[in-house]
Amino acid sequence: MRFPEFSGEWEKCKVSELLDFYSTNSLCWEQLEYDTENISNLHYGLIHVGLPTMVNLVQDRLPNIKDGNKPKNYELCKEGDVAFADASEDTNEVAKAIEFYNLNGRDVICGLHTIHGRDNKDRTVVGFKGYAFSSTAFHNQIRRIAQGTKIYSISTKNFSECYIGIPSKVEQAKIASLLHLIDERIVTQNKIIEDLKKLKSAISERLFNAIKGDVVVLEDIGDVVKGKQINGEFLSESGKYYVMNGGIEPSGFYNDYNVEANTISISEGGNSCGYVQFNACPFWSGGHCYTIQNTTDNVKTEYLYQFLKSKESEIMKLRIGSGLPNIQKKDLAKFKITIPNISEQKVISAFLSSFERKADVEMNFVNLLLEEKQYLLRQMFI
Structure with missing residues (x-):
């Protein structure tokens, strides 16, 4: 699947030739905390759960390193850098990637069980790599080479066996823009659902506290x-x-x-x-x-x-x-x-159920957006 205004072959490139890799630290959760001015640290658990593909520190949160735990040697992340989770119990989650889309002026380093990569040759635009490394074409390669029995893992050496397709920067930007817009819509939908649940909860509490x-x-x-x-x-x-x-x-x-x-x-x-x-x-x-x-x-x-x-x-x-x-x-x-009496029960349950039905409608839309995104990740990359 491709935008109609583009043609020509994509360049097939080894990941090890596209990215340069930097050392990461092994700080655990006990050495991290939120909401300080210290250096931010990316823990691999946040790649698996908690962060979107495009990390925007205007709205996304990373923990900070506690005083006295800053590593002696580290490489600060730049916008456009990618980070992979190098281990998981699920082969679908090994090498799950995020890209730093907007650091918002923060100092960030990569931590435990992450692989930090950078396109120093400027062959890609900011935003494209995160989705390319989330594509089905890339993860099919990872599943074949991930090692382990209960825990699957990869290392930077494995990236010499993996390839991604690279189109022109204009096409990269258009692909990244489309997928990023879908991600933003998913975030908005989830916020709508969360607000509906909070509204229903607040009304329920007030209603049942006053019921006779x-x-x-x-x-x-x-x-x-x-x-x-x-x-x-x-x-x-x-x-x-x-x-x-x-x-x-x-x-x-x-x-x-x-x-x-x-x-x-x-x-x-x-x-x-x-x-x-x-x-x-x-x-x-x-x-x-x-x-x-x-x-x-x-x-x-x-x-x-x-x-x-x-x-x-x-x-x-x-x-x-x-x-x-x-x-x-x-x-x-x-x-x-x-x-209360039966008629009042019917009115109350019908009223509160309407919030749940509305939340279900919005959740169905989220699921459709997620399906659309997965379809594009299967069809738009080689």
């Missing part, structure tokens, strides 16, 4: 049912019925379900215990998952979900244990619920 009605405990209006554990060997990566098992996301898929659609689940154990979810489809409730079943006629399930969701932080305070926290069934069963 009978105060009962959860076990008075429904059964708190603990799920049934399934060994991981029986789970698959896709299927008809998802499995909820003590997390925010499904832990896999199974060929059967033990809970009907339109049921509330609450995570029983792990770091997310207390997380409340409404399940519109049948699913399998695992060993670290509670469901609320057989609710009484005077309670709408949608209202109960919205009430419990608004009180999620209070439910999480029921946790016991430190290493692997959990919520006891007896404690959850005694959680207090305010129940």
Whole structure:
């Protein structure tokens, strides 16, 4: 795929001939902190999670080196420099790259498990390399040469075996501009979704704090049912019925379900215990998952979900244990619920559900943008 105004072959170039590489440091998170004026340090964990392909320090954050930990020798990053994560448990994440698009006057160095590269020959424009090194064509090469069993890794020597395609600078700039605009739109969409969630949360808190009605405990209006554990060997990566098992996301898929659609689940154990979810489809409730079943006629399930969701932080305070926290069934069963009349429940649940539907629409748009970006990363590079 190509913009129609360009023609001619791209130059095929070894990565080791395009980039010069500089030494990096091995500072760990304990030696870093945020929001100081010290030198900023790129930790490989931020390449995997937290930073976009084009790093703009006007809006993106990097930690700073704590006093007394500055390396003796280092190379300051320049705009247009790239950094790769040299290790990962996933071959798709090995050599994941970012490019410093705008340093905003900050001094930045590359740290633990990163590879710092620079195009000293000025063959590329700022913004092109980050996307070229994120392309499918590049990562297919990396997957073939990444070494390891549980942890996969690369070194600068591997870049003598990898190639990228380089078009004219004008074409590079147009490709980078398109992908950067998509990235910025994704950031905007995520901000819209986050603001919708905050708005709904604030309205829910105010609404339920003022609501009048009978105060009962959860076990008075429904059964708190603990799920049934399934060994991981029986789970698959896709299927008809998802499995909820003590997390925010499904832990896999199974060929059967033990809970009907339109049921509330609450995570029983792990770091997310207390997380409340409404399940519109049948699913399998695992060993670290509670469901609320057989609710009484005077309670709408949608209202109960919205009430419990608004009180999620209070439910999480029921946790016991430190290493692997959990919520006891007896404690959850005694959680207090305010129940207004049915008509008021319907109005409240319909109003709050509208925020969730709006957030779902915006999230679907984010997913479409992500699909579009991945498609372009597959089709626009050689």
